[in-house]
Amino acid sequence: MKVKVKYFASMRDRMGKGDEELELQEGATIADLWQAVSQEVLPENTLVAVNMEYTDLSHPLKEGDEVAFFPPVTGG
Amino acid sequence: MKVKVKYFASMRDRMGKGDEELELQEGATIADLWQAVSQEVLPENTLVAVNMEYTDLSHPLKEGDEVAFFPPVTGG
Amino acid sequence: MKIVVQEGLFDPWAEVAAYQRDHLPAGKHGGTVVFVGTMRDFNDGYEGIRAMFLEHYPGMTERHLEKVCQDAMERWDVLDCMVVHRVGEIRPDEPIVLVAVWSEHRAMAFDACRFIINDLKSRAPFWKREATPQGERWVEHNTQDPNAA
Amino acid sequence: MKIVVQEGLFDPWAEVAAYQRDHLPAGKHGGTVVFVGTMRDFNDGYEGIRAMFLEHYPGMTERHLEKVCQDAMERWDVLDCMVVHRVGEIRPDEPIVLVAVWSEHRAMAFDACRFIINDLKSRAPFWKREATPQGERWVEHNTQDPNAA
Numbered sequence: 001m002k003v004k005v006k007y008f009a010s011m012r013d014r015m016g017k018g019d020e021e022l023e024l025q026e027g028a029t030i031a032d033l034w035q036a037v038s039q040e041v042l043p044e045n046t047l048v049a050v051n052m053e054y055t056d057l058s059h060p061l062k063e064g065d066e067v068a069f070f071p072p073v074t075g076g
Numbered sequence: 077m078k079v080k081v082k083y084f085a086s087m088r089d090r091m092g093k094g095d096e097e098l099e100l101q102e103g104a105t106i107a108d109l110w111q112a113v114s115q116e117v118l119p120e121n122t123l124v125a126v127n128m129e130y131t132d133l134s135h136p137l138k139e140g141d142e143v144a145f146f147p148p149v150t151g152g
Numbered sequence: 153m154k155i156v157v158q159e160g161l162f163d164p165w166a167e168v169a170a171y172q173r174d175h176l177p178a179g180k181h182g183g184t185v186v187f188v189g190t191m192r193d194f195n196d197g198y199e200g201i202r203a204m205f206l207e208h209y210p211g212m213t214e215r216h217l218e219k220v221c222q223d224a225m226e227r228w229d230v231l232d233c234m235v236v237h238r239v240g241e242i243r244p245d246e247p248i249v250l251v252a253v254w255s256e257h258r259a260m261a262f263d264a265c266r267f268i269i270n271d272l273k274s275r276a277p278f279w280k281r282e283a284t285p286q287g288e289r290w291v292e293h294n295t296q297d298p299n300a301a
Numbered sequence: 302m303k304i305v306v307q308e309g310l311f312d313p314w315a316e317v318a319a320y321q322r323d324h325l326p327a328g329k330h331g332g333t334v335v336f337v338g339t340m341r342d343f344n345d346g347y348e349g350i351r352a353m354f355l356e357h358y359p360g361m362t363e364r365h366l367e368k369v370c371q372d373a374m375e376r377w378d379v380l381d382c383m384v385v386h387r388v389g390e391i392r393p394d395e396p397i398v399l400v401a402v403w404s405e406h407r408a409m410a411f412d413a414c415r416f417i418i419n420d421l422k423s424r425a426p427f428w429k430r431e432a433t434p435q436g437e438r439w440v441e442h443n444t445q446d447p448n449a450a
Contacts, residue, residue, distance in 0.1 A: 006358070008356060008358055008426065009356055009428035009430070009439055010428075010439045013439075047426075049358075049361060049426075052360055052361035052364050052365075053361075054424070068358060068361070068426075070358070070426060070428070071439070071441070072442055072443075073422070073423065073424060073425060073426055073427055073443070074422075074428050074429045074440040074441070074442065074443050075355065075357070075386060075397075075398070075421060075422060075425050075426075075427025075428070075429070075443075076338050076398050076418060076421050076425075076443065
């Protein structure tokens with residue numbers, strides 16, 4: 001299945017890109033996705049969202065999902 | 077000694093006037109002043125001020141003081 | 153600091169904008185909290201209120217508000233604050249009171265603004281008389297803020 | 302309800318005035334609380350900050366803010382609310398965010414406004430990069446409001 005991945009702020013700098021598309025096995029979780037895109041451990045305070053809703057690493061993905069990784073927010 | 081007395085809002089309606097001047101004995105308190113201006117017991121929630129500062133009935137008065145009686149405030 | 157008690161209608165947002173432009177140094181305040189109290193056409197179960205009259209104790213009111221603002225500025229490290237309050241005849245949908253507080257951080261501005269308006273509503277010498285369809289009445293008490301400081 | 306994320310400079314007081322005039326029914330709101338966050342020229346020990354760049358997650362940011370405002374409106378019986386937040390380049394003394402809440406009574410308006418700005422600062426996907434005299438840096442965390450809901 002195909003998923004879209006987005007990186008924001010310092011996470012984009014770390015990954016060297018703002019987004020990518022990935023082919024994953026059915027039933028893959030966000031933790032699996034991270035292993036596919038990086039050798040490094042996900043920084044502890046990283047936030048993850050699927051289809052623009054906050055979730056956690058155990059979230060199982062499906063075809064067409066948009067996954068985002070980003071650091072703690074600093075708006076306002 | 078002479079003091080000025082002011083009544084505001086429903087207290088003015090009750091007294092039938094907004095202010096008056098009074099001659100009191102040296103050492104008179106606000107409680108004494110009230111007895112001089114009214115036969116009635118001072119309504120329980122009445123606020124009192126001397127020279128524009130909140131105080132209580134035991135406050136001893138002096139020449140030229142401005143005493144005010146008024147109901148609970150309702151601004152804002 | 154600016155404390156005004158006035159009869160005339162005022163535009164609270166224009167007042168805040170003008171005061172900030174003229175009195176706040178650039179780049180120092182991070183949080184501004186503004187409270188505006190507006191006249192409703194209902195109160196305490198009375199509907200269709202047409203107008204109210206606000207009386208105050210000239211001199212004591214201003215002095216009391218100044219003291220409260222000074223207290224708030226010291227207690228919460230507030231940079232500046234402003235209170236405008238109307239007296240005289242007021243009609244529904246008109247602003248009655250404005251409290252604005254500027255500080256470095258938002259928590260202080262929220263706490264100080266709430267402290268000032270709570271004190272104003274419970275201690276500043278103002279009294280409302282409402283013209284209801286059943287006649288005039290003195291408003292006897294203000295609603296309590298359950299989070300009053 | 303109005304939620305806007307925009308690049309352009311805005312005048313928070315004019316925004317509140319215009320929204321209130323166009324959207325709030327007359328005589329129903331008794332309390333309005335507005336928070337404005339303004340860019341300071343210092344932060345976290347850095348002085349002389351010249352500018353910052355605010356990034357966001359288009360789509361998620363707006364959706365998140367809408368949900369938070371809806372939550373606040375239900376929880377505190379709020380009549381209406383408005384959030385405007387800038388993105389892109391921002392300079393000291395420019396407004397970054399506006400949160401305005403209208404309700405019948407002041408306590409609800411204070412609680413709801415503070416809830417919205419606290420959630421925005423801790424959960425809405427915005428990120429600040431500051432241009433300090435020592436170079437650019439991502440701001441790593443927001444100051445916590447000790448009274449966060």
